[in-house]
Amino acid sequence: MDYDTYGSTAVELAIALANTERDDPEWARAFLGSHEEWFTAGTSFDLSPGKTHRAAATAELVRSVALAESQADVLDRLNELLALARPRPYATDHDGSLHLHFARQDSPALEQLTTTVAMGLSQVVVQHGWQRLGVCAAENCDDVYVDTSRNASRRYCSNTCASRSTVAAYRARQKTEE
Numbered sequence: 001m002d003y004d005t006y007g008s009t010a011v012e013l014a015i016a017l018a019n020t021e022r023d024d025p026e027w028a029r030a031f032l033g034s035h036e037e038w039f040t041a042g043t044s045f046d047l048s049p050g051k052t053h054r055a056a057a058t059a060e061l062v063r064s065v066a067l068a069e070s071q072a073d074v075l076d077r078l079n080e081l082l083a084l085a086r087p088r089p090y091a092t093d094h095d096g097s098l099h100l101h102f103a104r105q106d107s108p109a110l111e112q113l114t115t116t117v118a119m120g121l122s123q124v125v126v127q128h129g130w131q132r133l134g135v136c137a138a139e140n141c142d143d144v145y146v147d148t149s150r151n152a153s154r155r156y157c158s159n160t161c162a163s164r165s166t167v168a169a170y171r172a173r174q175k176t177e178e
């Protein structure tokens with residue numbers, strides 16, 4: 001993927017959050033731990049049940065933006081998400097390359113999460129269009145994705161779903177020919 005044209009990989013955090021399974025009550029801690037690059041070192045990932053619930057609401061909002069079918073709906077949902085953000089951006093090279101982080105460095109994990117997700121997602125939408133967001137076309141998958149391909153031709157959340165669907169279509173064609 002070519003992130004150069006997107007300016008930030010923060011949108012990937014938004015997509016990952018929207019696609020995360022939330023069956024385990026400890027899901028938020030696990031999610032934050034596996035995306036720690038976006039959080040100030042030393043930030044506590046222990047979220048209270050109330051904060052975990054708010055993280056889930058943020059995940060649902062991201063999903064609803066990706067599912068929206070009109071620009072008016074996208075704007076409503078995106079602005080609802082942005083209202084939760086408290087941006088205080090700063091530039092960093094903590095991973096060797098210069099990029100922006102969006103939340104106050106000393107803010108709690110939930111604020112860093114919500115702010116990063118809201119800013120990353122809204123940047124892509126206003127710069128590249130809400131049509132860049134979509135839902136996986138594979139059967140039995142409803143994960144959302146952001147399309148960073150040059151010609152905006154993406155239909156699946158992952159290569160796994162893309163090849164699974166290609167195989168399924170091939171088998172279906174063979175069946176008809178038999």
Ligand SMILES: [Zn+2]
Pocket residue numbers: 037038092094095099101
């Ligand atoms: Zn970073």
Ligand SMILES: [Zn+2]
Pocket residue numbers: 136137138141142143156157158161
């Ligand atoms: Zn998929």
